[in-house]
Amino acid sequence: VRPSSGGPSWTQERTLVAVKPDGVQRRLIGAVIQRFERRGFKLVGMKMLQAPESILAEHYQDLQRKPFYPALISYMSSGPVVAMVWEGYNVVRASRAMIGHTDSTEAAPGTIRGDFSIHISRNIIHASDSVEGAQREIQLWFQSNELVNWADVGHHSSSYQA
Ligand code: IDP
Numbered sequence: 001v002r003p004s005s006g007g008p009s010w011t012q013e014r015t016l017v018a019v020k021p022d023g024v025q026r027r028l029i030g031a032v033i034q035r036f037e038r039r040g041f042k043l044v045g046m047k048m049l050q051a052p053e054s055i056l057a058e059h060y061q062d063l064q065r066k067p068f069y070p071a072l073i074s075y076m077s078s079g080p081v082v083a084m085v086w087e088g089y090n091v092v093r094a095s096r097a098m099i100g101h102t103d104s105t106e107a108a109p110g111t112i113r114g115d116f117s118i119h120i121s122r123n124i125i126h127a128s129d130s131v132e133g134a135q136r137e138i139q140l141w142f143q144s145n146e147l148v149n150w151a152d153v154g155h156h157s158s159s160y161q162a
């Protein structure tokens with residue numbers, strides 16, 4: 001159920017979500033996708049890749065002076081990630097709520113981190129923390145021709161008749 005007129009800036013908001021290497025190792029890609037689909041968001045881009053350090057350095061540029069930064073880059077390079085772009089009403093804020101607190105110990109049960117993770121350094125998933133950040137991160141991780149603009153034709157809604 002979507003607002004009938006929210007304007008493109010709300011209903012077509014996009015965010016970058018990434019299943020981190022520990023999430024891939026633990027076979028949680030499907031669980032993550034299922035939660036975003038179930039919520040009602042639309043998948044408009046997805047790829048698995050071994051993240052190059054150039055992307056990781058830019059992705060985490062704000063954290064470069066943190067003591068955990070080298071370990072963070074090593075963790076994020078330890079295996080493939082699954083990067084996704086999700087679209088929908090207020091998707092940036094909703095995604096942050098769905099993934100939960102950065103520190104898994106503080107993450108509420110029911111959130112992805114709160115359900116699947118116990119430590120801040122292995123917290124399963126990334127999601128952009130602002131609309132501006134999302135735009136920057138989507139451009140960093142995806143070429144524009146890797147994003148698919150597809151129309152909702154109502155197959156999932158009550159108006160569908162076989
Ligand atoms: P976020 O992922 O919830 O947006 P940020 O503060 O942007 O959290 O930190 C990015 C990532 O860096 C975290 O998800 C986590 O993987 C890692 N990280 C943040 N703080 C720590 C820490 O204190 N120790 C180890 N890793 C950390």
Ligand code: MG
Pocket residue numbers: 129
């Ligand atoms: Mg962050």
